[in-house]
Each structure stands twice: as C-alpha cells, then as structure tokens.
Amino acid sequence: MVVGGVRGRGDLGQGWGMDRLADEVRQRLEVVCRLPHSRRELRELGLNDNDLRRLVRNGHLQLERKQYLDGTVEPEIARIACAQAAYPKSVISHFSAATLADLRIWVDTKRRDRPLVDAVWLTRPPQANRNQRRDDVVLRRAGLPAAHLVQYDGLVATSNARTVVDLARELPLREAVVTIDHALRTGTPVEDLQTMLDSQHRWPGIRRARQAVAMADPGAESALESIARLAFVSGGLPAPVLQAQFWNGWRWLSERVDFWWPAYRTIAEADGLAKYEADSASERRRLLRQSYERDQRLSDLDLEVVRFGWEDVVRDSNRLVRRLREAFIRGERRTGEPPTWRTAPLPLTHAA
Secondary structure (H helix, E strand, O other), X not given: OEOOOOOEOOOOOOOOOHHHOOHHHHHHHHHHOOOOEEXXXXXXXXXXXXXXXXXXXXXXXXXXXXXXXXXXXXXXXXXXXXXXXXXXXXXXXXXXXXXXXXXXOOOOOOOOOOOOOOOEEEEEOOOOOOOEEOOOEEEEEOOOOHHHEEEEOOEEEEOHHHHHHHHHHHOOHHHHHHHHHHHHHOOOOHHHHHHHHHHOOOOOOHHHHHHHHXXXXXXXXXXXXXXXXXXXXXXXXXXXXXXXXXXXXXXXXXXXXXXXXXXXXXXXXXXXHHHHOOOOHHHHHHHHHHHHHHHHHHHOOOOEEEEEOHHHHHOOHHHHHHHHHHHHHHHHHOOOOOXXXXXXXXXOOOOO
C-alpha cells in the first residue's frame, strides 16, 4: 500500500546552485533525491564533490548519515529516511512509524526505563544479526510480511495496525492506550488490530498488547483523556461515556464533555494547559472567559462538573478518584429532571 508522501517544505527549485548544473543532471537529481542517496550514487548522476558541497550549503540538499536527501524534506523525516538507508532491508517501525503516520505518542518522562523515543526505530528480518539499541537508532528483529507494510512515497514502514501492536508490546498499559485510542479515532479498524494481535500470538509482550487493545476507546480526544480513563478503571469507578452532548430545551449544545456518568449526573473535564496558550494576554483572557461560560452552561443543566489536569492524573490519581466519588454523591442527591444527552459522532477519517 502506498500512502501520503515524504513530507516536505516545497520543491527542490531552481535557486542558486541548482542553475549551475546541466539540465539533464538537475532533472535526474530532482527525481532521485526525494529518497536518500550516497555520494557515490550522486557522482554517478554527474555531480562532483564541489556540486554536493554547494547544494548542501545552499539548502538544496541535506546530509544525514553520509546520505544526501532533498533539502525541502522535513528534517525529522530526513533523519528517519537516512537512518533506514544505512540499514538495508530495514523497515521504519515503532515510534518512527508512528511519526510518519502522525499517530499520537505519550511516554512518561519520569519512568527510568523509558524507551528512546527520539531515536530512529527500525525493524529488520529475523535473519539479521541481533537487536541493537543506541542513542540514535534502535533495531528490532521480527517477521515482516508484506501485509504489515506500507510505503510513504518510497519509505517502507509498518502499517498503522502493526505499528500500534508493536508499540503496545513495548510499552506499559497507559502509554500504549494513548496511541491505540488515537489510531482507532483516526480510522484504524479495531478488526485490523485484532488480526495483527492474532498474527503475533507468540511474540514477546503480546498479552500486554491484547489488554491494551481491549481497553482502548476511540472517543478519547487527547493523551490526557486516554490516561484518565485508565486511572478511573484503576480507581474502581464505573466506565464513563466519552464525548457526550446535552440538549438545553431547544438545541444540542455545541460543547462535548470529555467524561459523563449519567447515573451520577457528573461530568469530568480534562484540562491540558495547551488550550489556554495564546499569543497575547487579551487572547488568553478570551479563552479563559470561554471556558468559564462553558462551565456555566453545563452547571445550568443541574450537573456536577469536575475539572482536572495532568498532575491530577499522572502523579496523584487517587485524589482525583476521591473527588469524583464525592461528586457522585452530590449528583445522586440532585432532584431535578435529568438532562437529555447523546454521544457525539466520531469524525470521519481514514488510516493507512
């Protein structure tokens, strides 16, 4: 399967340096340098060392791991592509494949044995020498059936389903669920994940991966929401409804709440600080005002509203669970008419 393309910032172009090449050489270069090539390969196209130095200096090419690549390719993608070129028969996998696919990743930075997320992750066939782990590259060995692979404009990577299950075998439950939730939300069918789990039924970590897939929910819109769901389960709370909307008597309110317990008339809202970031003080005030007005509309429905942030979930989830249990008690005491609600539809998306 071919999906997307190597993300770039424009065309190689005719800028100073390119116009000094013969037309035929320039045309070949524009075609081949969307993928990494060695110095020897580019010299065979008709370039000399002075040409290469000039093209790198002027940004028409970039040099990574002794590999040359179109200067308009995004630096992170270039780093991944050139690392793959250095290891023949390797496939971009794990965290690097998630980067290509724009899948959400969260790893607890406080965890001592956390993986090298910033390294380039590659998988090679089982016949390769051994697994390797360096600061810049992590190499795994595993089977690589064609059905598990996709191409991003020539870069061979694991499919979304394979990437998700590979990560779920590597990561603790709450970190794995962040990626699985996002994959499901952006269009990866749960059936594809189940098929992938079955194909890896004897692989290391597969039991942990099955548990993570079983707990995933495409309703989670952020890493914080995914982690919070697991904290609620761990704390013994009943499962909430995700992304509920309410009827105010004449229309559905535009806001969707992150978590909703109808039996207890309680809402929980995950507040990442990013939603209040703005370029000016006036814009921040406007965002805070919007948040206040939103809470007021929900309170007008005779509901309990509990807000929480990252620290509440990651560092002290027991306190958050206690706050919610107290809100449940207050909610059960409310005697007004319960609100009319529905689950908001998921966005229509497609996945590799």
